[in-house]
Amino acid sequence: MCGIVAYIGQKEAYPIVLKGLKRLEYRGYDSAGVALINNGLQVYKKKGKVAELEDHVSSKDMRSHIAIGHTRWATHGEPSDRNSHPHVSGNGKLAMIHNGIIENYAQLKQELLSKGHTFKSDTDTEVLIHFIEEIQQNNNCSLEEALRIALKRVVGAYVIVIVDEDHPDTLIAARKGSPLVIGVGKGEHFLASDASPIVEYTKEVVYVNDYEIAIIKADELILKNISNEIQTPYIQKLDIELAAIEKGGYDHFMLKEIFEQPQTIFDSLRGRLDAKKGILTIGGIREHAEMLSKAKRIIIVACGTSWHAGLVAEYMIEELCRIPVEVEYASEFRYRNPVVGPGDVIIAVSQSGETADTLVAIESAKQKGAIILGVCNVVGSSIARLSDAGVYTHAGPEIGVASTKAFTAQLAVLCLVGLKVAMLKGSITEQRFQHLLDELENIPEKVAATLKLNDRIKEIAAKYKDARDFLYLGRGYNFPVALEGALKLKEISYIHAEGYPAAEMKHGPIALVDENLPVVFVATRDSYYEKVVSNIQEIKARKGKVIAVITEGDQVIPGMADDIIVVPEADELVAPIISVIPMQLLAYHIGVLKGFDVDKPRNLAKSVTVE
């Protein structure tokens, strides 16, 4: 949610910042802006995508060795030129970009209005830069000192970066609750919300911690805490390659990421699973595995697609470990004052590791004494850092806003965790344990076989792309897959879609069924199969159009469904990793056929860092 990027060094700053904004556009794309110093402070901003900003400045003199840039996902104030970042202080000397929310901005704004400040935008960000300016003038102090004083009053989450016309050799940045990475080059520094704009220039990075302020010159990086004490920057090596954040010949990141899944699932299992030797090793939870196996209950908190992965994990863990599992929307869990405390294990599932709802939920559960286990994709992310133990999913950078490869990697990792705990607990037989290890090991190959159905799925997409609504149904392990299928379709094709447990459909949604309603059944062969067949008949009896994802060898459903997608056979516990692939491809093709930008669906952002 909002991407920030900045550069200071010997090179031309604007091209670097512009390229960085394009890489970060997945975080928000309703407007963009840059500020640089060239005969004074110059600020350019434009509603729309980064390309529109690029056109807007094409005839301007953009030369500068310092620049900040921002791509926005609107929170305070509609997407417009005037609400775009950077925002400028009243004296026109300071420009600031911001990711996050200043919760007490209304109160600060009131104070500033009474002191004669006027505002050009509706944003909390403009209030903050005026507040900093006010402190600087009243105290006759440096910008750094004014920022420190201001941040002590600020409630909320932020990463901010400021340029000051009077100090064109310095960038000042601060972080609380939103991510900030600083790339350390030779005589230059790069700042960004994540490493993707940095990786092509340097692999040495510093992750700024909460409540730290960074004072950055071309050849100097000073980190201080909010009490003005110097902190030693911890330089880490980036482990991503440039190819991982480029499209690599695919039309869209989403398609590239769908097709990467045989490899990403393999990567999430690599070094952890050795089916031939019957060994399962999860380093990240080694010290907590025993405690996990004794947990009285496990609570999984997550949002969106990660929440769907949590639902599958509920089925897996309850079956394998016989431990009660609750799956909670992070946003609801936090605010309903849940009964949670010592003895509870919370599993936080998050691709980005920055989702504010999930982060806040685990913060409060941790304070109450629960143990937090993080299942994150982004290494070093806030949720990963807050967790007591964790398992990375190793799916690589996910750029498409609609989550795909992160989901299957989450399922693979959550299955490993369930198996590990079951083994320690003795709640699984040796044969079943070995069978599931074998099944997991074979999954990448089966996913690769499923991806060969791409052309067939594209034909089905063309047939149904003009439908007004879709219903997605499944039972058992395939129920969350139905939910995920509906979410994918909604997100990128803007078609209304509902996911439901197939049996629950007759308690209401069946009223929607007529000859115009496509109903996608996730109907692979499992212990619910016969019941699902009955549910398909109920839909057909009302003339609904049935698209069924079935297991190879199925002789029954092909005679009932309008369209079938035949996937490889797998144990029901791991089958969702396969059956979700057609869901992803169907949504992708419908979105593309309808002419939408599937990598940047309207109103969404990749990483939702506000509550």
Ligand code: M6R
């Ligand atoms: O980064 P997270 O996994 O915590 O993100 C959670 C949701 O915001 C995310 O899954 C969202 O629903 C995606 N748009 C799904 O495609």
